Amino acid sequence: MIKQPKRILTLLTSVLILVALFPGSAVAQGSDPTDDDVNAIAKQLYCPVCENIPLDACGTTACEQWRGIIRDKLREGWTEDQIKAYFVDQYGDRVLAEPPRSGFNWVVYIVPLLVFVGGIILLYFAFQRWRTAEPEESSRKGVKRAADSRNSTDEYISRVEEELRKRSKG
Amino acid sequence: MKKILIWGGVVLLLLILGFGLIQSQQGQIGRGELAPDFELKSFSGETYRLSDFRGSVVVVNFWASWCDSCKPEAKDLEAAHKYYQPRGDVLFLGVDYVDTEPEALAYLDEFQITYPNGPDLRTKISQAFRIRGVPETFIIDQNGVIVHVQIGPFRSLEDILSIIDPLL
Amino acid sequence: MATDIGFGSLLITLIVSIYGLGAAVYGEKEKKKAWILSAKQAMRLVFPLLTISIISLLYLLLTDKFEVVYVQEVSSRSMPDYLKITALWGGQSGSLLFWSWLLAGFTSAVTLRKWDRDQDFLPWVIVVSLATLAFFVLLNTFFENPFIRYWETSEGIARAFSRPLGGVPIFPSDGRGLNPLLRHPGMIIHPPMQYLGFVAFIVPYAYAMASLITGRTDDRWIQLSRRWTLWAWLFLSLGLVLGARWAYDVLGWGGYWGWDPVEISALMPWLSGTAFLHTVLIQERRGMFKQLTMVLIILTFNLVIFGTFLTRSGLLSSVHSFTQSTIGPIFLAFISLILIVSLWLLNKRWNILKSRQVVTSYFSKEALIIISVVLFLGILVTSFWGVIFPKISELVTGQKVTVGPPFYERVAAPILGGLLIIMAICPLAVWGYASFKHLGRLLWKPFILSIVGIVLPLYAGMTHWPAVVAFWLVAFVLAVNAIEFFRRTKLRRKKHIGSLWESVVHVFNKNRRAYSAMIIHIAVVLMALGIIGIEFFQTETQGTLPEGGELGLGSYKMVFEKLDVFDTDGGRNVARAVVSVERDGQIIDVLYPRRDYFYDSGQPMTIPGVRSTLVDDFYVILVDWKAITAESATFKVYHNPLVKWMWIGAWIFIFGVVLATWPDKKIKPFPVRS
Structure with missing residues (x-):
């Protein structure tokens, strides 16, 4: 159960994240990190001072200091994961764009998955039931009507129907 | 069965919303409440646990280097600390909220603050005190009960002394 | 003076709404028609009454009456007049009044139609609309009054409507000014559209409730509310698009959608509303899924109220939310009330709503629509869960967490892909019986045409497979729709005389709903291009x-x-x-x-x-x-x-919805080739 979402996660996010990281994924150790290197990491972090705005777009002094920290750590040769872990240790889980995959937080990932799988199963059985149900008189008529209006072969009937529909709308 | 599940879900949702609302509307921890215990690891490496200081008055000040309104009260807090230092039964603790270490150290240096200060790791302390912003200061008596909550900066040294003196 | 008029008319609205509510219930119970008619008059009156309040507040804003707290908080002397008008919805209490006013507009408008055929619905439509309105006006009168003013008292500055003991009125010389983020043309129309979209759902909801209460659960309530629903949907869509545009132009982070909780709470009613519009189609054509349709309209209206609650109660903090407020508990009580009452009624009528469901093929139109409805609900559930999980986490573990864009995108991206596939197939699918073979016959031509959508990106050197798939899907949907329209026009040309243009217009007019749907779907696909562009590249x-x-x-x-x-x-x-x-x-x-x-x-x-x-x-x-x-x-x-x-897609989308909403015209007789 626990492995499954993780795999889906890596598969689906890696693409997105790779693109996001592209401009600054390779920083040689010791070299001076560029703004892009800093932003590539800042993009994935959220500072509690400006909620719901990613760190790279937030304008408060606190966030600027955070970006400074990222720059310092990059200069010291830290990797992206190390830097993120450092921020989590300092400021808690909420700095990450998503809850870390541990403990109670698994609930956030498992529930949509359960709903999804449950939904598919439910829908499948519902379709089975709907298929075998005896077609009723009225719905057979519905089929005919639908087929008619689609092929639009009989102008007259469809125009009458149109009129009827309008009348019934009052 | 299905019905029970649905109604249960509705009730659960409303409960979550209700408790969430209560939580978000709760202000700071109030006067007369027992202060939540915490451990503060100072920038210089010592660990301070609030419950170890029963018998002393403890002043817990939340601040940050990026906080402009923290600056005016910084020297007053330090002066108050200096004033009570000889007595030995008033402890000042600075909790640095969502801050970066180099800037925090520069701030402490700028205002020549000597009482212990440390980062609020994982924002645990600030969450326990339910602070809404910085600066906020909590004054805790000898029994660990909160006797004063200061929202926003102190206006002067006298302001601080006038609150602590009656406790001693 | 203006504050007195404004507040007075607010109070009268509250009284009138409560009176109308009571009169409708009493009239229905005692079978006294006069009472119901009186309730109808009351409901007609609420809009003019609240208009007086709105005009008073506008007057206060435009004349810089900074002694009024609301004016002082959101306006300033230096602001041009159009911004002072915008300030009407720039803060909590003003925007609530504005919201109530729009709600009253819809409520009053409903009374203007002829009710002779639907007398049995009338009292209950009145009850539901006026109860909702009374709640919002109540918030405005007792909790978020935009007409209170500043007073100097011995205990400092007080905010009250009437003079406190020993209070002296004070007149601040200037106000704090409107939040700069709101000083943008996009912001002038985004909130009104968003609110219109929200409040307009009151009409279909009120009809749905009336149908549940009276037990008259045929299609009548849907016919009566169809156009209202489309308008609601149009405004909600417009609101979302304008909000996105505003974010793109002002918030300065290079994007237009950040999965912010408040954005999501505006998206959620749109998702369920969209699902509702689609099941309505099945119910109208095949008389099926009445229960689902009912569930969806209840869900939509509840999400509207829930979204308003999230933004205004201080439960969430976000760029959009209003500051801390005291209305949380009473709002929660109102949500509980409408949720429980709706569900209780639904439960009571569940068996009458049962319809014989026959779906013979996965490739029939109704099957495809049901699948797309489930997909919409998939995004909805994920969004809802993502928004409330941080609260649950805080309650359970005490840890604050962020649920940000990656969480939602992981679910929304594949679902959007699925929806695109369905959008491609659906115009060709028929109601009732359909086989894959039949569908395949219609699909191969557009499919071959859509290969362009794979070849071109590959040729351009694109190696990113999800993007290639997305481009192919876009090409596929466009090809299907283009070929289908072309085919129908050709069919028409064979049988009738007249110019090509006339044929096009006639084919269009004859089945306007289907073609507006086609236009809307093409628009969605164009919008998908924009999403692909920003997400992948x-x-x-x-x-x-x-x-x-x-x-x-x-x-x-x-x-x-x-x-x-x-x-x-x-x-x-x-x-x-x-x-x-x-x-x-x-x-x-x-x-x-x-x-x-x-x-x-x-x-x-x-x-x-x-x-x-x-x-x-x-x-x-x-x-x-x-x-x-x-x-x-x-x-x-x-x-x-x-x-x-x-943005291009968005405008076409809106054009499509307006086309679908436009009143029917008489079809001119058309010369038929014998």
Whole structure:
């Protein structure tokens, strides 16, 4: 159960994240990190001072200091994961764009998955039931009507129907 | 069965919303409440646990280097600390909220603050005190009960002394 | 004086609404028609009454009456008049009044139609609408009164409507001014549209409830509310698009959608509302899924109220939310009330709503629609869960967590893909019986045409497979719709005389609903292009440049020409950079990214310079959080491919919905070729 979402996660996010990281994924150790290197990491972090705005777009002094920290750590040769872990240790889980995959937080990932799988199963059985149900008189008529209006072969009937529909709308 | 599940879900949702609302509307921890215990690891490496200081008055000040309104009260807090230092039964603790270490150290240096200060790791302390912003200061008596909550900066040294003196 | 009139008419509205509510119930119970008619008159009266309140508040705003708390908080002398009008919805209490006013507008409008055939619905429509209105007016009278004013008392400054003991009125000389983020043309129409979309759902909901209460659960309530639902959906869509546009133009992070909780709470009713519109189709054509349709309208209206609750109660904090407020508990009580009452009624009528469901094939139109409804609900559940999980986590573990874009995108992206597939197949699918073979016969032509959508990106050197798949899907949907329209017109041409244009118009008029749907779906696909562009291909760079310095991004290069810092009227200080955009050594455009600083509120606003073409946007931000000097400035540059299609698609979308909503015209007799 626990492995499954993780795999889906890596598969689906890696693409997105790779693109996001592209401009600054390779920083040689010791070299001076560029703004892009800093932003590539800042993009994935959220500072509690400006909620719901990613760190790279937030304008408060606190966030600027955070970006400074990222720059310092990059200069010291830290990797992206190390830097993120450092921020989590300092400021808690909420700095990450998503809850870390541990403990109670698994609930956030498992529930949509359960709903999804449950939904598919439910829908499948519902379709089975709907298929075998005896077609009723009225719905057979519905089929005919639908087929008619689609092929639009009989102008007259469809125009009458149109009129009827309008009348019934009052 | 299905019905029970649905109604249960509705009730659960409303409960979550209700408790969430209560939580978000709760202000700071109030006067007369027992202060939540915490451990503060100072920038210089010592660990301070609030419950170890029963018998002393403890002043817990939340601040940050990026906080402009923290600056005016910084020297007053330090002066108050200096004033009570000889007595030995008033402890000042600075909790640095969502801050970066180099800037925090520069701030402490700028205002020549000597009482212990440390980062609020994982924002645990600030969450326990339910602070809404910085600066906020909590004054805790000898029994660990909160006797004063200061929202926003102190206006002067006298302001601080006038609150602590009656406790001693 | 104006405060008295405004508040007085607010109070009268409250009384009138409660009276109407009571009169309707009493009249229905005692079978006294006069009482119901009286209730109807009361309901007709609420809109003019609240209009008086709105005009009073507007008057206070336009005449700078800063002794009124609301005016002082959201307006200032230096603001131009159009912004003072905008300030009407720039703060909690004013926007609540505005909301109530719009709600009253819909409520009163409902009374204007002829009710003779639907007398049995009338009292209950009145009860539901007036109860909702009474609740919002109650909030305005007792909790968020926009007409209270400042008083000087012995205990400091008080805020009250009537003079407190020993109070002396005070007249602040100026106000704090509107939040700068709201001082943007997009913001002037975004909230009204959003609110209109929200409140308009009251009409279909009231009809649905009336149908549940009376037990008259045939299609009548759907016929009566169809047009209202479409209008609601139109406004909600407009609100979302304008909000996205505003974010793109003002918030300065290079995107238009950030999965912010408040954005999501506006998206959720849209999702369920969209699902509702689709099940209505099945119910009308096949008489099936009545239960689902009912569930969806209840869900939609509850989500509208829930979204309002999230933004206004202080449960969540976000760029959009209003400040801490005391209305949380009573709002929660109202949500509980409508949720429980709706569900109870639904439960009571569940068996009458049962319809014989027959879906013979996975490829019939109804099956495809049901699948798409489930997909919409999939995004909805995920969004809902993502929004409330941080609260649950805080309650259970005490840890605050963020649920951000990656969480939602992981679910929304594949679902959007699935929806695109269905959108491609659906116009060709028929109601009732359909086989894969039949569908395949119709699909192969567009499928072959859509190969272009794979070949072209590959040829352009695209190696990113989800993007290639997405482009193919877009091409597929477009091909299906184009071929289908062409086929029908040709069929028409064979049988009738007249010009090509006449044929096109006639084919269109004859089945306007189907074709508006087609237009809407094509629009969605175009919008999908914009989403693909920004999700998969956005690139960015940032750099601090001296005057004359350059910053390259892809095949583009920007040159920092100069920077002017000056004051303008309206109390703002502007730092405006002149940036030329080069491509292949040629200057192709000049942009003016700027940073406006508002003196009265002390807040900055970042306005990007954007060169927008059908191919891509070159988006330059003058980064505010680095010191801006005349010698050097920091720029952040985004390259956003295809974003313009988002806005083009949005306009076509809205055109499609307006077309679907437009009143039916009599069809002119058309000469038939014998």
